[in-house]
Amino acid sequence: MKGRSNKNDTIAAITTPLAEGGIGVIQVTGPGALDAAGRVFRRKRGEKNLLGASSGDLFYGVVSLPGGGSSGVIDEAIVCVWRAEDSLTGEDLVEISCHGGPRAVRNTLNAVTGAGAREATWAEFLVRGRENNRMDSLQAEALRAVIHAKTRLSVWVLVAQQSGLLSGRLSKLETDCRLLSGRTGDGVLTDRTRKNVSKKLALLVSGLEELLDSSSFGLALTSPQRVSIAGAPNVGKSTLFNTLLKTQRSIVHHLPGTTRDYINEYLSIRGVPFELVDAAGLREADQYVEKKGVEWALEQHRCADRVLLVFDGTRGITGQEWDWVEALRQDGDVDMKKIIPVINKIDLGVRLDGTVLDTVLERPACLISAIDGRGLELLENALVGEYMTFIEDMKDIATPCRWPLRRGSGRCCQMHGTWQRWPWTPSTPQRPLIKNPWRRLAAD
Ligand SMILES: Nc1nc2c(ncn2[C@@H]2O[C@H](COP(=O)(O)OP(=O)(O)OP(=O)(O)O)[C@@H](O)[C@H]2O)c(=O)[nH]1
Ligand SMILES: [Mg+2]
Secondary structure, eight states: OOOOOOTTSOEEEEOSOSSSSSEEEEEEESTTHHHHHHHHEEESSOSOOGGGOOTTOEEEEEEEOTTOGGGGEEEEEEEEEEOGGGSSSSSOEEEEEEEOSHHHHHHHHHHHHHTTOEEOOHHHHHHHHHHTTSSOHHHHHHHHHHTTOOSHHHHHHHHHHHTTHHHHHHHHHHHHHHHHHHHTOSSOOOHHHHHHHHHHHHHHHHHHHHHHHTHHHHHHHHSOEEEEEEESTTSSHHHHHHHHHTSOOSOOOSSSOOOOSOEEEEEEETTEEEEEEEOOOOOOOOSHHHHHHHHHHHHHHHHOSEEEEEEETTSOOOHHHHHHHHHHHHOTTOOGGGEEEEEEOGGGOOOSOHHHHHHHHSSOOEEOOTTTOTTHHHHHHHHHGGGHHHHHHOGGGOOSOOHHHHHHHHHHHHHHHHHHHOOSSTTOOSOOOOOOTTGGGGTO
16 A cells, blocks of 8 residues: 655655566665665675665665565565665665566565555656756656657657756746846836846747747647548548558458448657547448447547548549538537548549638648558648647757746736836836746746
């Protein structure tokens, strides 16, 4: 059982998945970490004991139940010690790598908790890291998010943030703000100073807005957008699904009505993760199973962040397809901006007039062949185009949180406005204060 939190106690957690694998890791941190680990671990070779260890020292030996001696050996392990000044938590930290597998790992954790450590979660390790100034909230957030990262780019960006790149950007803006508030002073305020302060505040606003602009990219990297593939039966939805995934995941057949259940898979487009959903073709259905398929498909399109609305380019748009477009348009939960029209099967020649779609859906259709891959680059651009500048040269500032920044930028804009207006009456006794607008960012 996990006990009550106490800032100064010694805690232990399993920090690898509780599953079958080569090794499992238990971490112990706190003032008594070395003592607790020392009571259950006995090295096989060498003299130095854990209490005298320096950061990075490795020990090979056995783990026993506390007081169990050689008869109570429960596993073999490698122990690594990190002293407070070098550890993630800012406290002495011991990493015990024992054999993997849920039972082996639990046995070792039980031994450590039997020696006085309290079982905790890995999140508590991060809290301690923050409390001991080993990281700020942005770094802790990045560390938490990296576990769920789905693409190489997501990992790259989050590791950069964990090392402090984004925090550095913010603290530079913070320093500028502090310097500015020092410079406004108490003396007589000349018009020149007022203009100067106002100009610097405008720079702060644009610095914050640049970070804010990056938040849609940061969020796209950390919470994959759901992209569903919609359209009438047989237009090539499942073929497109398979081609984008580069694997035969969904059944393709020349007869309409092949897909009934929806299927979802993760996919990376130029490093941005997406969750792709293939679903039943939209049609008037009579039978229960077909009806259910269409119902579920509609639900998927409602919940999706983007919908690829596919048409068969070898023929015109049918009345029933227009009815579905209209139904999606009128569905309060479907934002038309999220719909990307796609004309498929261009390898067979295009007979569909795309301009009518452009007018109704307010964006040009992507012409593709899901079978031979023609035009897929355009489709991918439609999904990641807005992130390209960040992907190419601004990866470090992709902030995964939006609201604190929006509040900070709002406060900064307010101060800027106040300074531009000041003095609003000649007798206004106090000049407007300049406060750190994102002061609460760390706490938000
Ligand atoms: N020539 C050509 N044929 C295609 C293309 N895309 C799909 N097809 C064919 O169209 C037929 C239907 O493809 P599917 O991918 O099963 O269509 P669907 O929209 O998933 O159909 P349902 O699951 O029934 O709604 C198959 O015979 C595919 O080989 C394409 O780009 N070019
Ligand atoms: Mg299908």
